[in-house]
Amino acid sequence: MESCASLIAEQPHRLPPLQAATSRRRTLAVGLIGPGRVGSVLLAQLRAAQERLLRDAGLELKLCGVAASRRMWLDCDDPELNAQHDAQTWRPTDLEQFAAYVRGDGQRHAMLIDCSANDAVASNYPYWLAAGVHVVTPNKLANSGPLSRWQAILAASQHGARFRYEATVCAGLPVVQTLRDLLDTGDQLLSVEGMFSGTLAWLCCHYDGKRPFSALVREAHALGYTEPDPREDLSGIDVARKLVILAREAGWPMSLHDVAVESLVPPTLVHVPLDEFMARLDELDAPMAARLAEAQAERGVLRHVASLDHNGRAQVRLQVLQASHPFAHTRLTDNIVQFRTQRYRDNPLLVQGPGAGPEVTAAGVFADLLRIAESLEARA
Ligand SMILES: NC(=O)C1=CN([C@@H]2O[C@H](COP(=O)(O)OP(=O)(O)OC[C@H]3O[C@@H](n4cnc5c(N)ncnc54)[C@H](O)[C@@H]3O)[C@@H](O)[C@H]2O)C=CC1
Numbered sequence: 001m002e003s004c005a006s007l008i009a010e011q012p013h014r015l016p017p018l019q020a021a022t023s024r025r026r027t028l029a030v031g032l033i034g035p036g037r038v039g040s041v042l043l044a045q046l047r048a049a050q051e052r053l054l055r056d057a058g059l060e061l062k063l064c065g066v067a068a069s070r071r072m073w074l075d076c077d078d079p080e081l082n083a084q085h086d087a088q089t090w091r092p093t094d095l096e097q098f099a100a101y102v103r104g105d106g107q108r109h110a111m112l113i114d115c116s117a118n119d120a121v122a123s124n125y126p127y128w129l130a131a132g133v134h135v136v137t138p139n140k141l142a143n144s145g146p147l148s149r150w151q152a153i154l155a156a157s158q159h160g161a162r163f164r165y166e167a168t169v170c171a172g173l174p175v176v177q178t179l180r181d182l183l184d185t186g187d188q189l190l191s192v193e194g195m196f197s198g199t200l201a202w203l204c205c206h207y208d209g210k211r212p213f214s215a216l217v218r219e220a221h222a223l224g225y226t227e228p229d230p231r232e233d234l235s236g237i238d239v240a241r242k243l244v245i246l247a248r249e250a251g252w253p254m255s256l257h258d259v260a261v262e263s264l265v266p267p268t269l270v271h272v273p274l275d276e277f278m279a280r281l282d283e284l285d286a287p288m289a290a291r292l293a294e295a296q297a298e299r300g301v302l303r304h305v306a307s308l309d310h311n312g313r314a315q316v317r318l319q320v321l322q323a324s325h326p327f328a329h330t331r332l333t334d335n336i337v338q339f340r341t342q343r344y345r346d347n348p349l350l351v352q353g354p355g356a357g358p359e360v361t362a363a364g365v366f367a368d369l370l371r372i373a374e375s376l377e378a379r380a
């Protein structure tokens, strides 16, 4: 990855018939942090949509910069600068400088998209929002981390700049927005139950004893379903974060330590470096074979299930479900979220579909960008 131009390569796209020119032309300067599996797909999606958005919606997306953990590239969208070698070579990552560059003189609309899984990046959100820069992210650490930081982010987003994070829960599925709509229209959340891990859903569907569990984890990692460190998925922490995000959305001041989590990571592998964990993945095979045998003896299936209720009870665990259970028939990376509310007390509201993978996650982030863009006033 040497140049920004190569990070956001041209994508083929079909154009719909020309529509009326827009009366509300807006420019949105965008900086992307974390061009990994999700971030690089998002860049391709944005690049592919740029011309259509300008023509059909009057929205000019200016892709101003990309920052990875050690290197950043600025001026991505400036053809004149792109033609000059120097402007396109990387420089060491400095997020303060990066944010200032994307924000510009403060007169234009600006947005930072955090596609990292990094806590230090999330710590910047209150400052970026306070400086008028919109923030969109699939990174769960801000919403499920320290309560005081999350409250600082909410406070900073009350003054104009907006913060959106739909893809933090079940990737591209409309889960956060569905809950927001229920609450904003006066409903009350009673409980949430479901399957919130695309990785664990995929592993449970594929694990029938023919291939070792470790081989399937490696495949899920290669497919981009797992977190950068798959222990986040296997330990149940990633799902616990999603429960905390939904609980806080409902106004319940919950934290990670309030969630009872069953981990599938053997204690001997919890603290080893990621490389060593991946090399020793086969240590998961015997305990998982025992869990599968238990499920088969009960004529059931293994499913990774989580729940949260209005009394603050929250848990994440691997369960044996009978074939008659609605969660037993999910496919591939399917997530299910079952909201029980005052209105949907007897017959819960369900959201279901693929809950992991770079394409669907990037699209969830992109949709957040568009919702913010819809609310922007005309400004060059
Ligand atoms: N893969 C999926 O299906 C889903 C992922 N997510 C979230 O999306 C985010 C990205 O996931 P992946 O793309 O799979 O991860 P990844 O590991 O492929 O990419 C992460 C990127 O962040 C960059 N990065 C790390 N620390 C940084 C720092 N301090 N400053 C700037 N950049 C930094 C890395 O260089 C890398 O490019 C994570 O927060 C993950 O939880 C959310 C929903 C679904």
Ligand SMILES: N[C@@H](CC=O)C(=O)O
Pocket: 168, 169, 170, 171, 196, 197, 198, 199, 200, 225, 226, 227, 233, 238, 355, 356, 357
């Ligand atoms: N690793 C996560 C990705 C989405 O949050 C999962 O598998 O659900």
